[in-house]
Amino acid sequence: MSNNTTARLAGFVYLLLVITGIYNLIYVPSQLINMQDAVATVENISNNELLFRSGIVVGILSYIIYLILPFVLFKLFQGINRDVAVMMVVLSVVSVPVSLFNIVHKVDVLTLLSNASFLSQFDVQTIQAKVMLSLKSYNNGIAVVQIFWGLWLLPFGYLAFKSGYVPRILGVCLMLGCFGYLTVFLTNMLFPEITIPSVVSKPASIGEIGTCLWLLILGNKPIRILEKG
16 A cells, blocks of 8 residues: 555545544534533433434444554554654554443443333432433543543654644644643643633644545645645
């Protein structure tokens, strides 16, 4: 497989990750979940169970894609610096088992709303509270695993910056994205009363989506060739 083909494959896999991640982490929760309203959340999930289930399935698919992506990127970037490329793979892959196990909390929600006979001892309010606890536990798991979603961007950004066929600004955004993720995690853990401005997460989004589209459309064509037209 040529480097150009590898680059376009990396872009394609990355695009799948972006699409499935948005669906699982943003779209489905925005349609169903209100952490301030247990009654509405339970009603939404009960009335749109297929949507909630699809979020679980797409979430699992997303993490499988996230497991594959760093190996494709490793093949693309190992010639830049093999040690840094290995670090990129390790920091990415280590988060996948945690992420997959965390989805169990969403499956628990389906169990709680299944009307199983062993749940008959709980009243409606208790079921609602347990549903919200499961969803909160899922969000807590996401908060922790985001540490690694950030850490892998540092070596990835460095490799993109040094490669010569991804705009350096995207490499810088990826590296800044690492510190953005860490800032969000540490602030939420240590100073939960502080509201974090949304701009903190922008570099990661710009870097990841920009790199994804660049690799998919232009492959590994050197920047200097593009600049000369």
